[in-house]
Amino acid sequence: MTVAMGRADTPLPADVDVAVIGGGIMGLGLAYHLALLSGGKGKQPLSVAVIERSYLVSGASGRNGGGVRMQWGDAGNVRLMMDSIELCKDLAQQLGINLWFRQGGYLFLARTEAGERRLERNVQLHGEVGAPTRLLTAAEAQAIVPQLDVAEVRLATFNPEDGVVFPWAFVWGYAAKAVERGVVLRTHTSVVRVEPLAQGFALHLHTGEVVRARRVVNATGAWSGALNHQLGIDLPNRPHRHEILSSEPLKPFLDPLVVDLSSGLYFSQSTRGELVTGISLPDAPDGSDESLTLHSSLRFLTHLSATLTRLMPITAAMKVLRQWVGPYDVSPDGDAIVGPSPGHPDFIQVCGFTGHGFMMAPAVGRLLARWLALGEAHPMLARWSPGRFAAGGVARREDMIIG
Amino acid sequence: MTARTFVCRCEDVTLTEIERAIAAGLSDVEEIKRYTGLGTGPCQGKECLSALGRLLVARNLIAPAALRPFTARPPVEPVTFGALAAGATDHPEDPSP
Numbered sequence: 001m002t003v004a005m006g007r008a009d010t011p012l013p014a015d016v017d018v019a020v021i022g023g024g025i026m027g028l029g030l031a032y033h034l035a036l037l038s039g040g041k042g043k044q045p046l047s048v049a050v051i052e053r054s055y056l057v058s059g060a061s062g063r064n065g066g067g068v069r070m071q072w073g074d075a076g077n078v079r080l081m082m083d084s085i086e087l088c089k090d091l092a093q094q095l096g097i098n099l100w101f102r103q104g105g106y107l108f109l110a111r112t113e114a115g116e117r118r119l120e121r122n123v124q125l126h127g128e129v130g131a132p133t134r135l136l137t138a139a140e141a142q143a144i145v146p147q148l149d150v151a152e153v154r155l156a157t158f159n160p161e162d163g164v165v166f167p168w169a170f171v172w173g174y175a176a177k178a179v180e181r182g183v184v185l186r187t188h189t190s191v192v193r194v195e196p197l198a199q200g201f202a203l204h205l206h207t208g209e210v211v212r213a214r215r216v217v218n219a220t221g222a223w224s225g226a227l228n229h230q231l232g233i234d235l236p237n238r239p240h241r242h243e244i245l246s247s248e249p250l251k252p253f254l255d256p257l258v259v260d261l262s263s264g265l266y267f268s269q270s271t272r273g274e275l276v277t278g279i280s281l282p283d284a285p286d287g288s289d290e291s292l293t294l295h296s297s298l299r300f301l302t303h304l305s306a307t308l309t310r311l312m313p314i315t316a317a318m319k320v321l322r323q324w325v326g327p328y329d330v331s332p333d334g335d336a337i338v339g340p341s342p343g344h345p346d347f348i349q350v351c352g353f354t355g356h357g358f359m360m361a362p363a364v365g366r367l368l369a370r371w372l373a374l375g376e377a378h379p380m381l382a383r384w385s386p387g388r389f390a391a392g393g394v395a396r397r398e399d400m401i402i403g
Numbered sequence: 404m405t406a407r408t409f410v411c412r413c414e415d416v417t418l419t420e421i422e423r424a425i426a427a428g429l430s431d432v433e434e435i436k437r438y439t440g441l442g443t444g445p446c447q448g449k450e451c452l453s454a455l456g457r458l459l460v461a462r463n464l465i466a467p468a469a470l471r472p473f474t475a476r477p478p479v480e481p482v483t484f485g486a487l488a489a490g491a492t493d494h495p496e497d498p499s500p
């Protein structure tokens with residue numbers, strides 16, 4: 001039987017233990033793991049509701065490149081992504097849906113001396129942590145992707161465990177299983193006001209309904225500032241437009257996702273056969289990039305095409321099928337913002353995941369659910385504390401953020 | 404019509420798959436597109452969108468006046484990376500650090 005999910009008329013209880021605002025990969029991944037954990041061994045199950053303003057996958061979670069990698073510059077992120085990729089391996093079975101997860105590896109290319117040093121440092125670090133990343137010469141990189149023009153490539157790294165997924169299926173999979181295990185999922189309904197109560201919060205919905213929750217999770221990503229503002233919570237994450245496109249579908253020809261460190265260009269072939277590609281686009285002179293507007297630009301198309309056809313000349317004859325935009329939720333120090341909010345410990349943030357929240361979501365959903373349901377600590381939670389900014393913030397540890 | 408009736412020929416989406424999406428509670432074209440893949444192939448929904456719209460109206464899932472096409476994604480028709488690259492005003496940067 002198909003489980004009904006994501007309806008505008010799903011009845012909402014008046015009181016819940018945990019209300020999750022935002023039905024992206026973070027909110028739904030968390031809800032799924034909460035449902036898995038709670039209610040075990042004679043324990044009273046936690047009641048969980050997810051409230052999504054639009055349709056599922058309408059936010060960044062339905063607009064991303066689906067890249068999943070262990071190749072990070074910081075040990076904490078490498079370990080977290082090793083956990084996430086391990087979880088991805090049998091997630092399709094658990095969710096009962098094809099996630100189109102394909103481990104073709106990530107191939108990073110360095111064209112400068114500084115890039116070269118970053119890759120050398122990564123390989124050293126990954127070796128210590130246990131991730132199977134290896135250094136490649138330009139010729140070895142070309143052996144993996146024969147169509148590359150490697151004339152300018154000085155050094156490359158490859159990790160065969162990295163890969164790509166199809167984001168939509170992932171979100172639907174979490175949603176269906178969460179609902180099957182008792183999570184209430186309401187879509188097409190926005191939370192317009194968050195009112196602090198003596199215990200917990202009252203969420204006022206645009207329909208006029210009110211839901212009281214003992215704890216609230218702000219999983220609204222790039223839109224999170226609006227809700228935080230209502231409670232006087234001042235956090236430095238900001239939305240930033242990121243464009244992306246896909247080509248016509250082709251027979252499989254490209255195994256890894258390729259990243260050019262110098263330009264921020266990345267491209268991979270999805271399991272559906274399309275080339276999916278994006279690039280770091282210098283901000284528009286009028287500042288219009290710093291926004292939640294989702295219009296596509298010709299500037300992106302031409303800039304990306306010029307860079308792509310130079311590195312991968314064969315693509316000149318390939319056709320672009322469609323382009324779109326999604327919001328990054330950019331955190332200034334490159335680390336996510338997860339945990340109790342300053343001044344409102346029961347209002348919990350799961351934000352600031354910039355351009356890599358999708359791949360981290362499986363691990364984050366699990367560790368956050370363990371903390372919420374069982375009080376279990378995780379080293380990343382201390383590091384991601386929303387309180388760190390009031391205390392002066394911390395130095396950036398990660399320099400492998402792409403896009 | 405049979406279970407093998409195709410609504411979206413680019414992405415091979417059948418009527419049965421759309422029925423399944425509707426049974427899962429989905430009712431607008433944006434979410435059905437993302438649940439089934441309908442309209443994401445080379446024709447970008449030019450063929451299948453109206454068939455889906457008609458079905459939703461026939462089921463009373465949406466009023467005809469409220470029906471909207473899904474967001475149009477440029478380019479209007481497929482264009483090569485080569486042609487687009489020629490339109491770049493800024494040359495691809497030389498490697499930066």
Ligand SMILES: Cc1cc2nc3c(=O)[nH]c(=O)nc-3n(C[C@H](O)[C@H](O)[C@H](O)COP(=O)(O)OP(=O)(O)OC[C@H]3O[C@@H](n4cnc5c(N)ncnc54)[C@H](O)[C@@H]3O)c2cc1C
Binds near residue numbers: 023189326
């Ligand atoms: C173009 C692009 C490419 C990317 N590529 C990758 C990649 O390759 N790999 C990777 O790991 N990550 C990638 N990312 C990043 C990744 O998509 C995000 O980090 C991740 O999806 C964030 O998930 P989320 O659930 O926090 O946010 P979202 O998916 O944005 O979900 C937030 C939800 O909250 C809802 N909402 C907002 N306000 C309210 C309200 N008041 N009431 C109710 N609901 C509300 C929104 O409608 C939205 O659905 C990319 C992002 C973009 C834009």
